[in-house]
Amino acid sequence: MTTTIDTLLDLESRLTPAEIMWREVARTLVDEHIRPVIDDDFEAQRFRPEILRALGRTGLLSLPIASRDDGETVGYGLACMELEAGDSSYRTLLSVQSSLAMTSIDSYGSEEQKDRWLPAMAAGEALGCFALTEPHSGSDPGGMTTSATRRGDDWVLSGAKRWIGLANHADVAVVWARAEDGVRGFLVDTASRGFSAVPIGGKLSLRASVQCDVTFDDVVVPSSAALPGAEGLGTALACLVNARYGIAWGVMGAARSSFESALDLSRRRRAFGEPLARRQLVQAKLADMFTDYQRGVLVALHLGRLKAEKRLSAAQVSTGKLGNVRLAQRIVRTARGVLGGDGVTSAFPVMRHMANLEAVSTYEGTEEIHQLIIGRTLTAENAIR
Structure with a gap:
């Protein structure tokens, strides 16, 4: 299924059958689940969590990880283009879930962490968020003040993050904090005591998505929550x-x-x-x-x-x-x-x-x-x- 401008560009002549397939999968999802409702959702500032499960059923959520091995990198890019043709909010959903949260776990997590989270996230049954940006250091992540302090066998996280996509819907947060030996990454169950995610109001952009202020009020996580490979900014x-x-x-x-x-x-x-x-x-x-x-x-x-x-x-x-x-x-x-x-x-x-x-x-x-x-x-x- 090509458009007039894609015909003039002749993009398909530069794509593999698998890449075209992923584009059509994403285009169909947008036509069925996003385009019919997006104008009303933008007006009402409504995010639809069920679209995560629809993404999971297509296999699109796994592409950033799979592409490192089977050449589906361009297929993922084409899927991003189709989702954003529907609305940037849902390409953002794919980016946060796959490129940020899942990639963090796949790249830096233990086998236990991967087994715990990646299958559910790939299926759209669990949602992740990526907590890096802070209220006073958006473009300077090296200036982060969120801290991770040892307490026996546990870590205690304290601080705040801002503009964290979908944090109030997430099941797990990939959190970056400054420990005594440098920046580290942690997997935080969003049901943890002291974790709070509050949607930012008054947005005139990405209104079909949710971005949050996140606070960590002495959130205690076990040593097993640290991403073993995530050391350094x-x-x-x-x-x-x-x-x-x-x-x-x-x-x-x-x-x-x-x-x-x-x-x-x-x-x-x-x-x-x-x-x-x-x-x-x-x-x-x-x-x-x-x-x-x-x-x-x-x-x-x-x-x-x-x-x-x-x-x-x-x-x-x-x-x-x-x-x-x-x-x-x-x-x-x-x-x-x-x-x-x-x-x-x-x-x-x-x-x-x-x-x-x-x-x-x-x-x-x-x-x-x-x-x-x-x-x-x-x-x-x-x-x-």
């Missing part, structure tokens, strides 16, 4: 690289959805006695949107091939995340213009995508952080600190 940042890769793909879904809305209306709507699509300025805008979309998708595909070959660097991911978010925002703004006044209404998904992209631009590294990561690679000079 670099282990947490490595998980962010996986999430940023999914974003580079995902935002092109929001862009495509907006572009297709503008293209469809330009064919149907008449002005000055002829279809909008026959006007030169409208065709110029459509052509500009397509070339931006093509650029973003091909960059994401290149990153996917590098990742499958285990040659993808953090700076390359930053290039994809920074550049593709900017391209998506430009496409969405242009699409809104083609739609005219109706483009600001919920009759079209464009303003919803536009609002969501503002959050996507900020999380998993702001524009400025990605600029400095790229700049550090280009100049061999570190300007971040």
